[in-house]
Amino acid sequence: MSCAEMFPASYSEANYQPLLLRGETESVTVEELDSEEVLIKIKLKMELTNKGANPIFLLNKEPLFVGASIAKSTDDLASGVLLASNYAGPAVDKSPYWGNLRASLEQMSPPPDKIRVLKPNDTWFVITSIVFGVPAKTGGSISFRKQESWSVIQKLPHVWLKVVCEVWPRNIEPGANRSKLEFGHNLQRRWHRHGVLWLDDLVSEPIQIDLKGLPQKP
Numbered sequence: 001m002s003c004a005e006m007f008p009a010s011y012s013e014a015n016y017q018p019l020l021l022r023g024e025t026e027s028v029t030v031e032e033l034d035s036e037e038v039l040i041k042i043k044l045k046m047e048l049t050n051k052g053a054n055p056i057f058l059l060n061k062e063p064l065f066v067g068a069s070i071a072k073s074t075d076d077l078a079s080g081v082l083l084a085s086n087y088a089g090p091a092v093d094k095s096p097y098w099g100n101l102r103a104s105l106e107q108m109s110p111p112p113d114k115i116r117v118l119k120p121n122d123t124w125f126v127i128t129s130i131v132f133g134v135p136a137k138t139g140g141s142i143s144f145r146k147q148e149s150w151s152v153i154q155k156l157p158h159v160w161l162k163v164v165c166e167v168w169p170r171n172i173e174p175g176a177n178r179s180k181l182e183f184g185h186n187l188q189r190r191w192h193r194h195g196v197l198w199l200d201d202l203v204s205e206p207i208q209i210d211l212k213g214l215p216q217k218p
Helices: 073-081 098-106 184-193
Strands: 020-031 035-052 056-059 064-071 083-085 115-118 122-136 157-165 207-212
Touching: 020 157, 020 207, 035 115, 035 157, 064 073, 064 122, 073 157, 115 122, 115 207, 122 157
Parallel strands: none
Antiparallel strands: 020 035, 035 122, 056 115, 064 083, 064 157, 157 207
16 A cells, blocks of 8 residues: 555545655755766755645654756656766665664554654755766766766756655665555554555655856866
8 A cells, every 4th residue: 555545535636746845956066076077966955745634654764865867857857868867775774773663663653753743734844965976078988877968967057856755764674665565554554543654755846956157166
């Protein structure tokens, strides 16, 4: 059972998302590591907002922004025609911390010290940074990923960014299929009279990034 299935049928309409992820740019810097690689660093103020009618439960642990993509336009962003992308998910962690966390969540109602409650129209603000490593020039030798070069990107007045946010850490249920989170779904069913435990990853609405006049650090 997914998070969307925990809401009334009217919430299942196409493109409806009761938990919205939006953001705005705090700063953008460009750092030239060497003659071949440039880092684009984007600091963001992100907002997780409950636009539904029911409380949403999130693990009271700062969410991870595990992936990001930039494109020339929102249409390109939606269709996957990208200038650059990255994924920086967490490594598998088998430390006792996660077992202790699972044990602390095994309660009949959401434990207030472990769960953050977003009531309808509540927003959780999070500051995060996204980094893209791109080739300095078209045709350069850097080949760790297929990315457009900075020599092309810097000519654009702006680009569009989307980020992927993980609110239910993978290490709570390491190795589990993200659509079949047995532990999380058991908690969803147990707590559903109080609200909805959110397990699904979130994809942000497009965020415009202004590239005009950026300083470049040698």
